[in-house]
Amino acid sequence: MNTLVFNSKDIEIGDEMSKFWKDYPDIERELEYVKETMQKVSKSSEQYLNNSFDYLYSTGGKMLRPAFLIIGSLFGTKNVENAENIRQLAAAIEMLHSATLVHDDIIDESYLRRGKESIHSKYSKEYAVYMGDYLFSQCFLMLSEFDISHTLLKELAKGISMICKGEMIQNQYRYNLDISVRKYLKIISGKTAALFAASLSAGANETDLDSKQIKKIAKAGHHIGMAFQLTDDLLDYKSDEKTLGKEVQSDILRGYYTLPIILSLNSEYSSDIKKILLKDTLKKEDISLLIELTQKSGAIDKTEEMAERYTKKAIEDIQGLPDSKGKNILLEIIPKLLKRNY
């Protein structure tokens, strides 16, 4: 196994949520309500538990998934009647996402999340396992506690199940040099795109859109999720020479071979790349060479093209829907979200 080092990507101090949504005060305000809901439902008579949840929520990111749920609810021609329903749904989705992050950090031995200590590092691995389980169960309790249709509940449960399966499969393919492009796309479809699709469509489900339109929104969510993940994958390969020394290629070191690596393993540079990846410890020079080879092989360009293709598909899906506030916002933030790194 390769050595693990802190990932400089993680060190982003400040309130990501406010920064990202500053041009959309309505969304930002709703996300604040969502945060409050999460805090409220996690409250118990155990002070220790309360503190740990407050801490967890203070390390929150952009809150993309609940934001997508809210944006989905703005796709109708009328205002959604029950704003409280949307907040509850959004909080449930974010708690689920938090559960997966708390467990991911244990597995990846990440000691920092967004510049703050991760849960297993601040408390303990044991506590982090149970905290993730509790967040899962709270998500489900919230979903069951209020009035959503059986169909929606089933869709959300399917989404949750797909995420967990995606994580299992991804974990099984760690350090595997033979993973195919097809398999990789299937993994990220479950691990990332499923929740984007579920969030957008769960929100849209509360509007007056018909089922065909809701399916289209789900498809858009899937495409955004795919593009989002590929864009994230590219982070490891887009650092220029000046920052290269500092940048740690965390995915590679952790045995997660993402699309740039997979594509370059199918290129003429395959054997050189394999030689590096099979080393016990990767030095800075190895990483530099790896990035160079990936670029030379055209894999970076191809990954970018693929991300762009998914983005275009998402935009097409959305443009096919009736005009609405949600449509405007989504079309505006897509470039902001998916072009941020290149």
Added chain:
Amino acid sequence: MNTLVFNSKDIEIGDEMSKFWKDYPDIERELEYVKETMQKVSKSSEQYLNNSFDYLYSTGGKMLRPAFLIIGSLFGTKNVENAENIRQLAAAIEMLHSATLVHDDIIDESYLRRGKESIHSKYSKEYAVYMGDYLFSQCFLMLSEFDISHTLLKELAKGISMICKGEMIQNQYRYNLDISVRKYLKIISGKTAALFAASLSAGANETDLDSKQIKKIAKAGHHIGMAFQLTDDLLDYKSDEKTLGKEVQSDILRGYYTLPIILSLNSEYSSDIKKILLKDTLKKEDISLLIELTQKSGAIDKTEEMAERYTKKAIEDIQGLPDSKGKNILLEIIPKLLKRNY
């Protein structure tokens, strides 16, 4: 932290389920269907995943919780119409229970479960974390996929949430010498009794019993669960001198101070017991002395009395319900279940 050793309690080879239910062929047959359902819903196109689920299910125990659900469904005056519903519910409950065991084994560093390698030991810790998550999510998916009332769904979700919270609190109180009897009973109420109550009442919910009667069944389940946990706690203290050397007091070594220890910490032997528990490593002699002191203090007798009190309460609850097949079976197996160790 105390040293960890294999727990001889774990080494029970053979098919526990068939052995325990051999006098109840109807229950045994239904449990076989439940097993099939679990296998069916876990199937995917990933052979590796399939093998790991087959392995997990091959290490199954008595399947008490799904059996309780089935027994609950036999409390009505008529046969339950939809046997398939009961099997699905029972499978969902057992998958949830499996999820908690898979995660517990990681935390307790248990390398064996019922004489076979535990999941994290056979596969990896990473895989075990995700497998538990996936089992949780499959449980939710199954609950959401078929036709149960919103009230029942909410009750089950609450039960699941209570289990996870119980585990978090229990973990927080590890190695804590100041845990009160009241706090301990609250922990096991969440960790163990909640699922017994949920299983029995979810089954009864499918019958023609009224809500008051279903509440009574839930109460019986709670009392059985409490007695079951206290009986289990006593295992560590009931070994005679001959087996003492071999028997490992796993709960104590892992920092889980159960009722016998908690009660004796409130006795005249408190300071002697504290002295032992505060040692870095516990030797055989320490354990022998600890058990001796616990017995002398009367804590073992008191724990037994308490288990008996809960058992009596459960029997009273059940006797207050109309005659039925379920009632007969439950009254027959209670002594078998709760007297097995003393």
